Amino acid sequence: MEIEDLKTIWKNNERYERKNEAQIALMLKGQSKSIIDKLKRNVWFEMVFTFVSGLCLLFYAITLENGAVKWTSISILILFGVAAFYYVKKLILLNNFDSGKENIKDNLETLVTNLSSYLKYYKRSYTILYPVYFVLSLLFVAVERGMDEFITNLMKTETVLYLVGLAATFYLCCTWLVDWLIKKLYGNHLDKLKRLLAELENPLPA
Amino acid sequence: MTEDEKKFVNLINEHQGLIHKVCIMYEHDIDLRDDLFQEIVLQLWKSFNSFRGEAKFTTWMYRIALNTAISGFRKESRKVKTEDLREKHFNISDHIHRDEREDDFLKLQWAIRQLSEIERAMIMMALEEIPYEEIAETIGITQNNVRVRMNRIREKIKKLMLQ
Numbered sequence: 001m002e003i004e005d006l007k008t009i010w011k012n013n014e015r016y017e018r019k020n021e022a023q024i025a026l027m028l029k030g031q032s033k034s035i036i037d038k039l040k041r042n043v044w045f046e047m048v049f050t051f052v053s054g055l056c057l058l059f060y061a062i063t064l065e066n067g068a069v070k071w072t073s074i075s076i077l078i079l080f081g082v083a084a085f086y087y088v089k090k091l092i093l094l095n096n097f098d099s100g101k102e103n104i105k106d107n108l109e110t111l112v113t114n115l116s117s118y119l120k121y122y123k124r125s126y127t128i129l130y131p132v133y134f135v136l137s138l139l140f141v142a143v144e145r146g147m148d149e150f151i152t153n154l155m156k157t158e159t160v161l162y163l164v165g166l167a168a169t170f171y172l173c174c175t176w177l178v179d180w181l182i183k184k185l186y187g188n189h190l191d192k193l194k195r196l197l198a199e200l201e202n203p204l205p206a
Numbered sequence: 207m208t209e210d211e212k213k214f215v216n217l218i219n220e221h222q223g224l225i226h227k228v229c230i231m232y233e234h235d236i237d238l239r240d241d242l243f244q245e246i247v248l249q250l251w252k253s254f255n256s257f258r259g260e261a262k263f264t265t266w267m268y269r270i271a272l273n274t275a276i277s278g279f280r281k282e283s284r285k286v287k288t289e290d291l292r293e294k295h296f297n298i299s300d301h302i303h304r305d306e307r308e309d310d311f312l313k314l315q316w317a318i319r320q321l322s323e324i325e326r327a328m329i330m331m332a333l334e335e336i337p338y339e340e341i342a343e344t345i346g347i348t349q350n351n352v353r354v355r356m357n358r359i360r361e362k363i364k365k366l367m368l369q
Binding site: 002003006007009010011016018019020021024025027028030032033034102103104105106107108111192193196199200 | 207211214215216218219222223226227230241243244245247248249251269272273274276277307310311314322323324327329332333334335343344345346347356360363
C-alpha cells in the first residue's frame with residue numbers, strides 16, 4: 001500500500017458533523033481549557049483570595065489598639081503586599097506562552113522550559129513561605145500568652161524539642177502536599193511534553 | 207459581531223474539516239472532541255491577529271491546531287467514553303453491510319491512532335498533500351528527517367492495516 005493509496009482512502013471520507021457559523025461564533029465566547037489558561041485562572045484565584053484576606057486582616061488590625069497583635073497583623077499585610085508582586089511575576093511568566101507563533105518542536109521546548117521553571121518558582125516560593133508562616137504562628141502564640149512566659153517556656157528542652165518536631169512535621173507535610181498537588185495537576189502533562197520532545201530530538205534509530 | 211470576528215468565523219467555517227480531522231485523530235473520547243474543537247478555535251482566534259498571510263491559511267491552522275491537540279490541551283479526568291474503532295467497526299457480523307471504502311477509511315483512522323502524537327501529525331499533513339517542506343517547517347525538523355520518518359510511518363501503517 002503506497003502513500004497515494006492512503007491519500008485516496010483519506011480523501012474519500014468526511015465523517016464529521018459540521019458546525020454552523022452561529023456555533024463557531026459562540027465558541028469564541030467560551031472559556032479556554034488549555035493548561036496555560038487554567039494556570040492563569042488559578043493565579044487570579046489565589047490573588048483574589050489574598051486580596052480579600054488582606055482586606056479582612058486590615059479591618060481587624062484597624063479595630064485593635066497599639067500592641068503586638070496589631071503589629072503582627074500589619075506585618076502579615078506587608079507579606080500580602082510582597083505576595084502581590086509574586087502573583088504579578090507568575091502572570092508575566094504565563095503570558096509569555098503563545099502556541100501560535102512556533103513550530104511543534106519549538107513550542108514543546110518553550111512549554112517544557114517555561115512550565116518547569118514556573119513549577120520550580122511555584123514550589124520555591126512556598127518553601128520560603130512555610131518558615132515565615134511558622135515563625136508568625138509562634139509570634140501569635142507568644143503575644144497571646146505573654147512574651148515573658150513564652151521565653152521562659154522556650155528555655156525548656158522539651159519545648160524546644162516539641163517546636164523542632166512541630167516545625168519539621170509542618171514543613172514536611174506542606175512540602176509533600178505541594179509536591180503531590182503539582183505532580184497531580186501538571187506532572188503528567190509535563191512528562192508527556194518531555195517524552196514528545198525527546199521523540200523529536202533523538203536521532204532516528206537505524 | 208465585529209468585522210474581524212465575521213471574517214474569522216467564515217474562514218473557520220470554510221476550513222472546519224481540518225479541525226475535525228485533528229480532533230478525531232487526537233481525541234479518543236467522543237464527548238471531549240467538542241471541547242478540543244472549541245479549544246482549537248479559541249487558540250486560532252487568539253492568534254488570528256498575528257496571521258499575516260505569509261504562510262497559507264491552512265498551514266497556519268495546522269500549526270496551531272496540532273500544537274493545541276499535542277501540547278496545549280489537558281483532558282479533564284472523567285469516565286472516558288471511548289470509540290474503539292476495532293470493536294465498533296470491524297465486527298465480522300456487521301462487515302457485509304458496509305461499504306468497502308468506509309471500511310478502509312476506518313482501518314486507516316485506527317492505524318493512525320496507534321502512532322505517536324508526532325507521527326500522527328506528520329501522516330495527517332502528508333495525507334492532506336502538504337509538501338514535505340511545509341511539514342518540516344510545521345514540525346520543526348529537517349526535510350530529510352521528514353522523509354526518513356515518513357517512510358517508517360508508512361511501513362507501520364501498512365503493517366497495522368494488514369492486522
